[in-house]
Amino acid sequence: VDPQIAAGIRAVIDGKAKPPGSLGRIEDLALQLGMIRHPGEPRGDNAVLLVFAGDHGLVAEGVSQYPSAVTVAMVMTYLAGRATANAFATANDIDVRVIDIGVAAELPVHPKLIDAKVRMGTANAAREPAMTAEQAADALSRGYRIAVGEIKAGADIIALGEMGIGNTASSALVVHRLAPAPLDDCIGVGAGQDDAGMARKRATITKAAARSDATAPLDVLAEFGGLEIAGMAGAILGAASQRRPVIIDGFISSAAALLAIRLCPAARDYCVFAHRSAERGHDIVLHALDAKPLLDLGLRLGEGTGALLAVPLVRAAARMLTDVASLDDVLAGKI
Amino acid sequence: VDPQIAAGIRAVIDGKAKPPGSLGRIEDLALQLGMIRHPGEPRGDNAVLLVFAGDHGLVAEGVSQYPSAVTVAMVMTYLAGRATANAFATANDIDVRVIDIGVAAELPVHPKLIDAKVRMGTANAAREPAMTAEQAADALSRGYRIAVGEIKAGADIIALGEMGIGNTASSALVVHRLAPAPLDDCIGVGAGQDDAGMARKRATITKAAARSDATAPLDVLAEFGGLEIAGMAGAILGAASQRRPVIIDGFISSAAALLAIRLCPAARDYCVFAHRSAERGHDIVLHALDAKPLLDLGLRLGEGTGALLAVPLVRAAARMLTDVASLDDVLAGKI
Incomplete structure (x- = not known):
């Protein structure tokens, strides 16, 4: 995977509607999954x-x-x-x-x-x-x-x-x-x-x-x-x-x-x-x-x-990355 | 729950087709679930x-x-x-x-x-x-x-x-x-x-x-x-x-x-x-x-x-208790 993309994905995770870092290891896992599939999105259903x-x-x-x-x-x-x-x-x-x-x-x-x-x-x-x-x-x-x-x-x-x-x-x-x-x-x-x-x-x-x-x-x-x-x-x-x-x-x-x-x-x-x-x-x-x-x-x-x-x-981490709203959108009432 | 039933459920878990104790905390969890539902069986689907x-x-x-x-x-x-x-x-x-x-x-x-x-x-x-x-x-x-x-x-x-x-x-x-x-x-x-x-x-x-x-x-x-x-x-x-x-x-x-x-x-x-x-x-x-x-x-x-x-x-522990064959049955070729 390309280490250059880590910061961008980490920023997306940090911007989710939750206190930064509050998902601990699941955030690290989401980062790994995001990097594996970049520029696509991770899936875990199958x-x-x-x-x-x-x-x-x-x-x-x-x-x-x-x-x-x-x-x-x-x-x-x-x-x-x-x-x-x-x-x-x-x-x-x-x-x-x-x-x-x-x-x-x-x-x-x-x-x-x-x-x-x-x-x-x-x-x-x-x-x-x-x-x-x-x-x-x-x-x-x-x-x-x-x-x-x-x-x-x-x-x-x-x-x-x-x-x-x-x-x-x-x-x-x-x-x-x-x-x-x-x-x-x-x-x-x-x-x-x-x-x-x-x-x-x-x-x-x-x-x-x-x-x-x-x-x-x-x-x-x-x-x-x-x-x-x-x-x-x-x-x-x-x-x-x-x-x-x-x-x-x-x-x-x-x-x-x-x-x-x-x-x-x-x-x-x-x-x-x-x-x-x-x-x-x-x-x-x-x-x-x-x-x-x-x-x-x-x-x-x-x-x-x-x-x-x-x-x-792994499924939860993938869904967190793809499904959770950004804090900005939540606070702006856009959800 | 009735502490008297613990030994019987533990014996069932120990008799499953796996080395005794090899599922660690999942065995303790299965015991707890078994005791909660005894004499019924635990479920976890819903x-x-x-x-x-x-x-x-x-x-x-x-x-x-x-x-x-x-x-x-x-x-x-x-x-x-x-x-x-x-x-x-x-x-x-x-x-x-x-x-x-x-x-x-x-x-x-x-x-x-x-x-x-x-x-x-x-x-x-x-x-x-x-x-x-x-x-x-x-x-x-x-x-x-x-x-x-x-x-x-x-x-x-x-x-x-x-x-x-x-x-x-x-x-x-x-x-x-x-x-x-x-x-x-x-x-x-x-x-x-x-x-x-x-x-x-x-x-x-x-x-x-x-x-x-x-x-x-x-x-x-x-x-x-x-x-x-x-x-x-x-x-x-x-x-x-x-x-x-x-x-x-x-x-x-x-x-x-x-x-x-x-x-x-x-x-x-x-x-x-x-x-x-x-x-x-x-x-x-x-x-x-x-x-x-x-x-x-x-x-x-x-x-x-x-x-x-x-x-x-919890779902896995419940299924372990209900679905896994006994070691005796596996070794006797009954599976």
Whole structure:
């Protein structure tokens, strides 16, 4: 976005029928949305959540208390409309798309499932690269095209979510290399781990990190990444290319945002960070991206649940910019 | 609500297809909503914002940089759909009702304006009681009946807002007596004040406080209160009587909640505190009511803007409780 237009949009916001600054963070958000769409106006009615699902070879090392089969079970739950992401989306009139970008199982054909599978889950990154460079690029490209397609079909806002047993482990490695930050600070409990499980998770991630010294974004993605992380990073770049806001969820989505922004720094301007996750490591990504999330509700589920709860704030900020009268008009009795 | 039912509802929430506790504050909110509606189920589709408008005789002493005429101008702006409250409500499919409970002017008849006027603004509380005990009871009763009427017409959620030049001064007095808390800690800048204005505001409020040592809720309301504060307090009691959640906005709405809860402590169970206002004194009320608001966005506008932004969270929490499958069913392949 063009920094030159900020002052003009800020003046419009300050001139609205309210004390200047009295809408706090919503004014900052309105400014961001106004800059993204300038000289057009931001809209928020049509919001779409893209849930990217993928599995992780690291699960073979015991980084999660759940097996990869849970990824499949949750994909079926999204398709049935019975997961938390569906509930939050229904509550707030947001469409949900479920994308198989790399689930480690053949999924049944379903009218609501987008088949974008790159491979049957990643390889075990503790022993070998998670994917090839070609597969990494392919997953990015598929995410990019899906986001662009949704926007061309009318989406005003793209929200991101993911499902993938083991993906906090993969994200820890991505954040460690791209923030960068000490590896141990990037490792959290994910969906839940006891002490023995955490020790196993740490040892596995440390072993993976020792296998490669990659620091370039695409190399880090191929060595340690997840297919759903790649898909989300691609979707961020796709949304930015179409000049639409993209709402980032928690730790894993933020790792994808970090990847996208390291690939293309201008993508940062299009990212809205939804919430501060309770997952350890999230603050590291937020700090690395100079991001202050809108919500702090102790969420640590993923699925895009936090992103869904931020959609109403984005819609409100857009409407504030487009619909609210100026104070001058109100005081002059012109309303 | 019955504390005995909490454990059962918490068990349902813990059994949903997600790691226990992974939805943080939304789980607490779902518990509250479940308890409010037990043995029925919470709903959130139909949400209504009640904006109570009233004027303050204290304005004659210069407690605000704006004249009472701004209250009228803003009421007309709500009716025209051009205020921030309208923008936020439109963005999130929430109905808005504008209630004249005590604007100090004759307002034109308008199909969207509810005429519940008790008197033409309050008297100057620095010199005499703001209203009579009968008027205080009347304003409470009108607010109560309006909320009950909306619920009987189908509202699942009542959100509260207000407009009234001078009402942070009135609220400071109410909070000072009912929290209770030192007067000076309850006084903030409201819609904006320079140093001279703040000195004038403090002196006026101090003068009013010296006039009466009232501490009983209805006496405090009559001595220092506002008609919109009374109306909101009545609406809280009305929502509680119908077992519906009522979303409290910022400082002034919270002063009304404090009044309602001092009158009827059981009303506390029905209150959802939307956000932490930037207005000084709000934290005092929140602390007095053991309330932890959902949002912290630096808002200090009033109008119900913060309450409107919390409606989507209430809707999401309700849907989580009613729509999300159990983990047992997901793992057993029953979804």
